[in-house]
Amino acid sequence: SAVISQKPSRDICQRGTSLTIQCQVDSQVTMMFWYRQQPGQSLTLIATANQGSEATYESGFVIDKFPISRPNLTFSTLTVSNMSPEDSSIYLCSVSRDSNNQPQHFGDGTRLSIL
Amino acid sequence: AQTVTQSQPEMSVQEAETVTLSCTYDTSESDYYLFWYKQPPSRQMILVIRQEAYKQQNATENRFSVNFQKAAKSFSLKISDSQLGDAAMYFCAYRSAGNDMRFGAGTRLTVKP
Numbered sequence: 169s170a171v172i173s174q175k176p177s178r179d180i181c182q183r184g185t186s187l188t189i190q191c192q193v194d195s196q197v198t199m200m201f202w203y204r205q206q207p208g209q210s211l212t213l214i215a216t217a218n219q220g221s222e223a224t225y226e227s228g229f230v231i232d233k234f235p236i237s238r239p240n241l242t243f244s245t246l247t248v249s250n251m252s253p254e255d256s257s258i259y260l261c262s263v264s265r266d267s268n269n270q271p272q273h274f275g276d277g278t279r280l281s282i283l
Numbered sequence: 284a285q286t287v288t289q290s291q292p293e294m295s296v297q298e299a300e301t302v303t304l305s306c307t308y309d310t311s312e313s314d315y316y317l318f319w320y321k322q323p324p325s326r327q328m329i330l331v332i333r334q335e336a337y338k339q340q341n342a343t344e345n346r347f348s349v350n351f352q353k354a355a356k357s358f359s360l361k362i363s364d365s366q367l368g369d370a371a372m373y374f375c376a377y378r379s380a381g382n383d384m385r386f387g388a389g390t391r392l393t394v395k396p
Contacts, residue, residue: 169330201383210374211328211386258326262384271318272384274328 170195174261174275181251181282188247189278191261196241199264201272202234206257214259217244251282285310287377289387296365297395303350304360304390306375315379317351317358322389323371331373334358362392370394 171194181187191200200217215223215236223236238244248255261275286309296302308317319331334342334351342349346366350359362369375387 210388213383216383260328271330271333277326
């Protein structure tokens with residue numbers, strides 16, 4: 169399975185600031201995703217990061233709030249903009265080698281707390 | 284839209300015993316894949332087992348096995364000879380070709396020594 173490095177592992181941020189989370193994979197992957205997991209809850213897909221084009225966002229998530237980059241097949245970033253306490257959550261990067269039956273593998277997540 | 288339902292928020296099992304976690308899903312697709320993930324307190328999501336919908340044989344990985352009932356859209360996970368290290372949140376997940384994975388709400392498993 170792919171080795172996924174996600175940085176930072178955790179951060180405490182001030183209200184109104186922005187934070188960029190990085191996801192680096194040790195091999196080329198077809199699909200990269202960003203999920204949010206609020207305390208004690210399941211994973212909610214934020215967007216699919218598309219290489220060379222704009223990310224595909226799920227309902228309830230917008231590019232202005234969660235800009236995503238994917239410059240190549242091994243790297244992606246998620247920015248959480250103008251943060252508020254409601255953004256306190258775990259953010260997870262996930263990858264899949266193809267779009268079919270391969271399982272998704274996950275990074276260790278970024279635990280974000282907003283003061 | 285595909286939905287995944289885990290009706291057991293919490294389950295408990297005695298060490299060395301067997302426990303079954305339930306999962307049902309709703310889909311109109313014929314080609315899809317099902318997964319169980321484990322998330323210990325370290326929060327890393329670990330793939331436990333997967334099942335292709337076109338396969339009738341139930342998947343097995345050591346102490347973990349599934350009971351896949353396609354007509355009933357049911358996909359339960361059986362953990363045999365439970366160990367303390369099995370304590371975690373367990374998520375059932377669905378994925379159809381070309382799409383992302385959808386997750387159930389999770390079941391928190393406690394293993395009693």
